[in-house]
Amino acid sequence: MDTLIQEFPQIRNGFYTTVWLLLFSGLISTVIGTVLASFRVSPVASLRALGTGYVNTFRNTPLVLVLALAISVIPTLGFNNLGFSIGIRDFTTFFTVAMLGLSFYTAAFVCEAIRSGVNSVSAGQAEAARSVGMGFGQSLRLVVLPQAFRAVIPPLTSIYIALAKNTSVVAIFGVPEAAYVMRKLSNQFTSDLWAIFIGIALGYVVIVMVISAIGTLLERKLAVAA
Amino acid sequence: MTAAARESSTASSTGPLVVLDHVNKWFGDLHVLQDINMAINRGEVVVVIGPSGSGKSTLCRAINRLETINDGSIMLDGQPLPQEGKQLANLRAEVGMVFQSFNLFAHKTILENVTLGPIKVRKLSKKDADELAQRLLDRVGVAHQANKYPAQLSGGQQQRVAIARALAMEPKVMLFDEPTSALDPEMIKEVLDVMVDLAKGGMTMIVVTHEMGFARTAADRVVFMSDGQIVEENTPDEFFTNPRSDRAKDFLGKILKH
Numbered sequence: 133m134d135t136l137i138q139e140f141p142q143i144r145n146g147f148y149t150t151v152w153l154l155l156f157s158g159l160i161s162t163v164i165g166t167v168l169a170s171f172r173v174s175p176v177a178s179l180r181a182l183g184t185g186y187v188n189t190f191r192n193t194p195l196v197l198v199l200a201l202a203i204s205v206i207p208t209l210g211f212n213n214l215g216f217s218i219g220i221r222d223f224t225t226f227f228t229v230a231m232l233g234l235s236f237y238t239a240a241f242v243c244e245a246i247r248s249g250v251n252s253v254s255a256g257q258a259e260a261a262r263s264v265g266m267g268f269g270q271s272l273r274l275v276v277l278p279q280a281f282r283a284v285i286p287p288l289t290s291i292y293i294a295l296a297k298n299t300s301v302v303a304i305f306g307v308p309e310a311a312y313v314m315r316k317l318s319n320q321f322t323s324d325l326w327a328i329f330i331g332i333a334l335g336y337v338v339i340v341m342v343i344s345a346i347g348t349l350l351e352r353k354l355a356v357a358a
Numbered sequence: 359m360t361a362a363a364r365e366s367s368t369a370s371s372t373g374p375l376v377v378l379d380h381v382n383k384w385f386g387d388l389h390v391l392q393d394i395n396m397a398i399n400r401g402e403v404v405v406v407i408g409p410s411g412s413g414k415s416t417l418c419r420a421i422n423r424l425e426t427i428n429d430g431s432i433m434l435d436g437q438p439l440p441q442e443g444k445q446l447a448n449l450r451a452e453v454g455m456v457f458q459s460f461n462l463f464a465h466k467t468i469l470e471n472v473t474l475g476p477i478k479v480r481k482l483s484k485k486d487a488d489e490l491a492q493r494l495l496d497r498v499g500v501a502h503q504a505n506k507y508p509a510q511l512s513g514g515q516q517q518r519v520a521i522a523r524a525l526a527m528e529p530k531v532m533l534f535d536e537p538t539s540a541l542d543p544e545m546i547k548e549v550l551d552v553m554v555d556l557a558k559g560g561m562t563m564i565v566v567t568h569e570m571g572f573a574r575t576a577a578d579r580v581v582f583m584s585d586g587q588i589v590e591e592n593t594p595d596e597f598f599t600n601p602r603s604d605r606a607k608d609f610l611g612k613i614l615k616h
């Protein structure tokens with residue numbers, strides 16, 4: 133117990149990093165995933181192929197491999213200073229690269245969730261949109277996607293929860309997020325192992341509960357508009 | 359296209375508004391439209407009738423290019439239907455479509471259903487679009503429902519909103535694909551009344567329907583389709599009282615028994 137209290141600043145910083153990873157990756161993967169999903173339902177065959185290829189590649193590759201690849205490949209492409217700061221917080225190049233790796237990986241799952249949402253919107257909606265003269269992009273953006281998002285909130289919530297847990301994988305690349313801190317402390321304070329495990333686990337539980345709560349809230353809010 | 363340009367293009371072409379010339383379409387091996395030739399004049403109301411599977415919906419959808427055709431040509435106001443992109447979108451804005459299943463935008467209010475096209479496609483200001491929509495909703499008798507969502511309206515009301523939504527684009531021609539066949543009997547009349555009004559107002563209309571009352575009151579011509587072909591064309595009175603082809607006699611015999 134003492135360790136938890138004594139090392140609280142370190143643990144807190146670890147969770148800050150976890151939450152930042154989650155926020156950035158969540159946002160970026162949602163943007164990429166939505167673009168990929170619009171590729172996959174587009175009338176252009178080459179875009180569809182691109183979307184399918186992306187999803188198959190990233191969904192079938194273990195996250196550790198995606199991260200290892202990102203960490204070894206991205207810097208060789210000339211991006212070797214990807215560190216940045218927001219206010220007083222500094223993010224290292226390792227953080228950015230790991231965060232991008234998580235985003236690319238998660239985007240494949242986001243894409244599939246949104247695509248199934250799009251398919252759940254009846255074809256008549258898109259036809260009606262096209263009948264009033266909307267182009268493919270407009271009908272997707274104004275009519276199909278807003279309805280698809282409603283159907284997609286439960287699966288997206290699960291994806292973000294998985295993402296929250298997946299952030300712990302970047303520990304092995306030295307990004308000092310919560311799981312990294314846990315490993316470090318458990319090596320240091322072997323007598324307090326259980327307290328450390330439980331303390332860190334509780335932190336993840338809180339994060340997951342917040343994501344679920346937001347999902348439930350959004351679902352309710354959008355249901356009212358139906 | 360600006361309103362002025364639209365007017366001048368309307369004024370410059372005086373031939374039939376819609377012309378189908380040797381149109382053929384296949385779904386795989388199924389020859390759904392077989393050498394269809396048809397011309398619809400400005401202000402004309404054509405009712406398309408025929409057994410299930412005869413290709414009536416496909417015909418409507420081809421005119422709006424929701425379905426492509428394999429062969430032949432379709433002209434709207436002297437222009438061939440564009441293949442894709444912006445021009446195709448413009449064409450669709452000029453052709454109003456009313457579906458059997460209404461297809462109102464489920465996540466938009468009634469008012470927004472009508473204003474979405476004018477704002478996003480015709481680039482009207484929200485204020486102008488709202489005024490236009492209110493006027494049209496009033497015309498179809500659902501003005502007091504403007505802030506509800508489609509699911510809160512009856513089928514008849516939804517279909518009238520769908521008509522208002524199409525009218526808001528100021529189309530040159532309106533296509534109706536069995537607009538009343540998903541409706542409870544007591545709601546059919548309210549929708550047909552709106553359509554009769556439109557017809558009297560000079561709208562060019564192609565209407566797939568089995569409502570003989572509507573055909574007799576509003577149609578200039580009945581086109582009878584069977585197995586992908588136009589089998590017979592006539593005035594409503596002639597067609598219903600004196601069908602010439604055996605297939606039309608057979609078909610009318612069946613629907614008149616109901």
Ligand SMILES: Nc1ncnc2c1ncn2[C@@H]1O[C@H](COP(=O)(O)OP(=O)(O)OP(=O)(O)O)[C@@H](O)[C@H]1O
Binds near residue numbers: 385408409411416417
């Ligand atoms: N997308 C499609 N793919 C394959 N076959 C189709 C498709 N759409 C329609 N068909 C077939 O084409 C034929 C004509 O269909 P269409 O919907 O035009 O008939 P319809 O006259 O409108 O019939 P109904 O009165 O039942 O609405 C039918 O045999 C139908 O099964």
Ligand SMILES: [Mg+2]
Binds near residue numbers: 414415416535536
């Ligand atoms: Mg049909």
